[in-house]
Amino acid sequence: MSITTLLLVPLAGFLGGLALAALVPGSKSPRTSGAIQKFVAVAGFALLFVEALATRSSAGVSSIELWLFGFPLHFAMTQLSWYFIAMVTGITLVTVLFSLQGLRDNGKYPLYYVWLFAKTFGMLGVLLANDLLSFFIMWEVMSWCTYFLLQQGGEKSKRAAGSYLVYAVVAGMTLLGGLMYVLFHVGSVEFDAISKAFAGFGAGSVIVALVLILIPMLIEAAAYPAHWWLPSAYANAETGISAYLAAISTRIGIYGMTFFLFAGFGLSVINIASVNKFVSVQEVLMVIGAFTMVVPTFTALFQHDAKELMTWHSIGQGGYMIVGIASSTTLGIAGGLFHVFNHMAYVSLILFSIAAVEYRTGTTNLNKLGGLIKKQPIAYLGMLFGIIGLAGIPPMNGFVSKWLIYRALILSGHPFIALSAIIATLGTILSVYKLIHNTFLGQLPERYNDVKEVGWGMRLPIIFMMAVVWFTGIFPGTILSVIADIQKSLGLEAIAVTAHGVAPSMGQLNMLVINIVFIAALLVSWLIYLAAGKRKHIGQYDNYAAGHFLDASIPYNYNYDFYAGMDHIFGPALHKPPVKRFEQSIVAVVAGASEYLRRLFTGNVTTYAAYVVAAAVVVLLALGGGR
């Protein structure tokens, strides 16, 4: 029953919400209809989360077969899908709770919760699908619902939704091609049958199938050459929705990649799908992952919008997951999967903080913000915790997964990939410093003198996510043990887990010790600071520049155009990279072809009559010439 409940609750939420929206005209009583929608959303998503947690025990045993549309559609709960389902339902609930206050204008987004339900339905369907056809159907449902969810924003976000749709449909059609390829080489869409058949296939067929099926996963995961749709789509959504999208929506692609590499097609595909030691699906994936880590992270450095900066990071962090999982080592897979959770936790935390700032100041422009630390301390702390996690610095959870991934890369003989991971981390640290500095540090612009901290409705989710980020930093074992179960269920070697990290047999890591050392170091430096006693309070206008004293009306604000010097050197390559130019040239070719073909229809009847005669002659010659 559990699988049915997980699919039916969001579907009912979607259909019920639509019916409600049709019956209660929002324009007449936006307050009432908004309140009803919020209540239904909270109740529905809370129910889903509880149900998801409760079904842990059924993972690996429970499956159902639905006869829908004349096809048997199979859904099953596995350890891997349970892990993602718990994350999807959990973060959706937190986002919904946050957006109760955080969504600034309910009237403007009348169907926001409705499409959130629909999108959740699609995601859970993909996660539960247990044959290739169900996977494809739910994949399409998910893509279209993402499109409609993105539509719920302003004009800019609608335009971004349009470009998302193009990528999503390309992904969907590639997946359909892959499905057909598998269907006609194996004769079945059942994963068991496919695994058995693939085990006996040569490298060529398996590589074609894997490439056709992994391309859509990589597009959804916004991996390097196919990442351009994401920043505009996510950054232009309402910030609460951005958090949800960046935190989990993209990661369905990571799920798909893990699933098709290690579960759906059997464990042997990754070994079969290689030409030689250097050219294989696995190595290509790792190179894609490396590019995904480095390029978007450095692009983030030069963003002047907080949300846009974070969406670039959300792409870049996906690169760590891709290299970890594609390394197909115990530590790498564990690190990659753990990174999905960590990223979800800290990225939603940072975006919640940004949303809190935007809620009060009305902007996310990093050139205009600054000095809000005393005005919005909770938001500041939230962002601080988040960026420590994002940069992979102890004591937060991001450190653990990155440590696992670095170790896996080095041990599996990928020094250059490991190097690019470290370079990407450098970029991350630089850009998150820009983020927190330009938002909370420096001088407070006068127009923000009246800014207050946000209400508890938004504060509590921030505090809760802070707790999650730190708790899983001290006790990574809570999540890693779930991942160990996943590895066991897939037939891989499971990571040896302790409550505070990794057991000595796999390279010891004890986060409790690290936390204690870290806190002790903080304590010592604070004591030194106190003991030195050289403290002096300075007002924010007490500043000077090159010996010239500025008067109070001119704050010495170096927030504007942060990293301008670096931007000057690296910017040209990153703002209009080859990928973007490639995308534009495809668009240009299609538009040109369209224009050319459109002109075939001249509107001139004489020309049209000539076409008919020409067609008759050509067809006659073509068919008659054959004999």
Add this chain to the structure above:
Amino acid sequence: MVSPMILIALPLATAFLIVLIGSRVAARWLALAAVALLVGLAPFWFADILRNGPMSIVLADVLPPLGIAFGLDALSAGFVLLIAVSGLLVLLYSVPYIPHAGQFEGAKKAETRYYALFLLLMAGSFGLVMTKDIFNLFVFFEILCISSYILVAYSQEERSLEAGIKYMILGSIGSAFMLVAIGLSYRVAGSLAMNDIGLALAAAPHGYALLVAVLFTLGFGIEAAIFPLNTWLPDAHSSAPSSISAVLSGFVIEVALVVLVRIGISVFGTLMEPALGVLALAGVVVGELAALGQKELKRTLAFSSIGQVSIMLFAFSLGTQSGDWAGLGQLLMHTGAKSALFLVSGYFILRTGSHEIESYRGLARRMPAAAAFFSLAALSLVGMPPFFGFFTKFRIIEVAAAARSALGYAGIVVILFGTVIEAVYLFRIVRVLYGGAIEGARSDALVGIEAAAGADGATPFADGATQGALANAAGSLASAATPTRADLPALAWIAVAGFVALVLVGGFAFPWFDQALQPIAAALATL
């Protein structure tokens, strides 16, 4: 059981009666009553044929080759049902729509002409699917064509007249080709019955048979909108009154296509199949890409019809029964989706007074039901699960893969590519419909007419944040005049809902449709 000849006799008789009476109210009700009667009868013929096999009808006891032979089998009975139901829904839509479609002198009187011609068009379609001899085929083809030429030009606007004339010129070229082909066939067979001609052509020299086949296929292919003979279509389908666009795209080109395929299989054997397959794929590429470049809604939809018909033709040209089956599924889906799209766009044009997509910005707030119907039909056309379009497209690709030929694989690539393009241009329209502020709120007579009908009353329309910027540009008109909700009138709503229901039910009850299409597909390969 009533003889199926009533399918031709009743519309013809009603058409004459309508012209004789000359009252437009009587014309509406007579036409509706006649078609409703046929809709009521059609399922019984269909059921009867599934039980007892095909029936053949001989007029006035004169046997072929001298007499006129008609036949009703699973294929024609299926099409009779489809034509009758679509015809009824479109007639329902015409009742509120047609008074606004023609703004010329004497338009009220011309309305009786509209219904008479509409019935003639239906009679021609029924005749086309039922006839068994090639000369009657020609006669019904002409009835269908001539009535549609006039209907396309119904509104008497410059562009409709021009489109009607172009359509007529090309249609006449097609008729001439056909007539030559018929003459050549009669020369070898000495008979007009299709069976005899098939046998005679099989025995004739290859070159002779080929010439007949090519002339016939191209002649008929003009009406069936095969690339590159479909040049008349974008003009005609976009300039006709929307009810007629819906009929032309909804079943007229499909009927022509299926009759052509059927005769192609039974009379010419496999002579034309490879050529048709290549032309079909070219048609998909040209139709979809040309649709992408359009700025007018109905032109976009017309080019999309070219692409869709080519997809069906591709399925038929694979030459397998499962290919025919898949093509028929796509055909049924297209009838539902494209008719709904054209009918809805008729009211978009009426409400805004413009054909341009850009001028429909924010129209969804004034016409929520219409915009929702448009989106649903578009989703099906693109092939999103669980709509009908997904399953039919899936089946076509499956069949193409099973063909294991170069053409089949090329077809898969082309269809998948076409789907991407289709999604782009259809959802660009949806985005405009649901887009920000409305541009140039139209305050003239048409809105006034509907304001009276719009019992919902005034719905506040201003949307502070999005409209703020535009308020200056669009003038105070947009924000001050609080545009009223002016959705589809009841009868048009029912008609569109009927077509949308087909694509929804088609998805959820796909196995049932699949089953129902199987005997029809089997009948396609026999005469």
